[in-house]
Amino acid sequence: MHDLATGVTHFRDAVFPAKAELFARLTTTHTPATLFIGCSDARVVPELITSSEPGELFVIRTAGNLVPAYGPGADGVAASIEYAVAVLGVERIVVCGHSGCGAMTALAERHDLSTMPTVAAWLRHADAAAARPGSQATASLIRANVVAQQANLATHPAVARALSTGAVTVEGWVFDIGTGIVTVIDPAGDDRIIAA
Numbered sequence: 001m002h003d004l005a006t007g008v009t010h011f012r013d014a015v016f017p018a019k020a021e022l023f024a025r026l027t028t029t030h031t032p033a034t035l036f037i038g039c040s041d042a043r044v045v046p047e048l049i050t051s052s053e054p055g056e057l058f059v060i061r062t063a064g065n066l067v068p069a070y071g072p073g074a075d076g077v078a079a080s081i082e083y084a085v086a087v088l089g090v091e092r093i094v095v096c097g098h099s100g101c102g103a104m105t106a107l108a109e110r111h112d113l114s115t116m117p118t119v120a121a122w123l124r125h126a127d128a129a130a131a132r133p134g135s136q137a138t139a140s141l142i143r144a145n146v147v148a149q150q151a152n153l154a155t156h157p158a159v160a161r162a163l164s165t166g167a168v169t170v171e172g173w174v175f176d177i178g179t180g181i182v183t184v185i186d187p188a189g190d191d192r193i194i195a196a
């Protein structure tokens with residue numbers, strides 16, 4: 001198992017010095033241009049797959065990259081979205097799904113979640129995706145879920161306002177763990193691979 005203390009020491013001694021100027025600037029500024037909403041899955045590391053530096057991505061990670069639709073009550077996901085859009089003024093929101101997603105596999109294969117009532121309840125936020133025709137296959141559900149979560153995202157007032165003025169754009173991605181390829185999901189079916 002990777003030792004965290006060794007990792008922290010390596011960061012402090014070998015990584016931080018090379019980025020000291022960046023971190024010095026970041027002590028007083030926090031102006032990420034992108035809100036990245038991804039899965040909690042340990043294999044999908046937003047900064048790594050986008051080659052982003054500290055300060056560039058405001059990140060929310062949830063099981064299945066699910067974004068509950070806006071509703072009353074305290075909600076950490078909603079609060080983070082509101083803060084990113086209304087306060088930080090992010091210009092771009094990415095909802096990123098991924099291959100081999102455990103949450104989407106559980107839904108597509110109808111796993112028994114009776115011993116995980118909280119997980120089962122949380123995955124209800126993917127009901128709209130699961131209801132789409134052809135979403136019985138895990139890969140199709142992963143894709144449909146990215147589209148559905150973009151729709152949920154748009155129900156948040158701060159996002160709706162920013163979308164109406166063109167202040168923010170929302171896009172859906174799927175990251176393939178085995179190849180490192182990121183595909184931009186087009187709800188109309190015209191997906192494309194990201195390439196510079």
Ligand SMILES: [Zn+2]
Nearest residue numbers: 039041101102
């Ligand atoms: Zn996942």
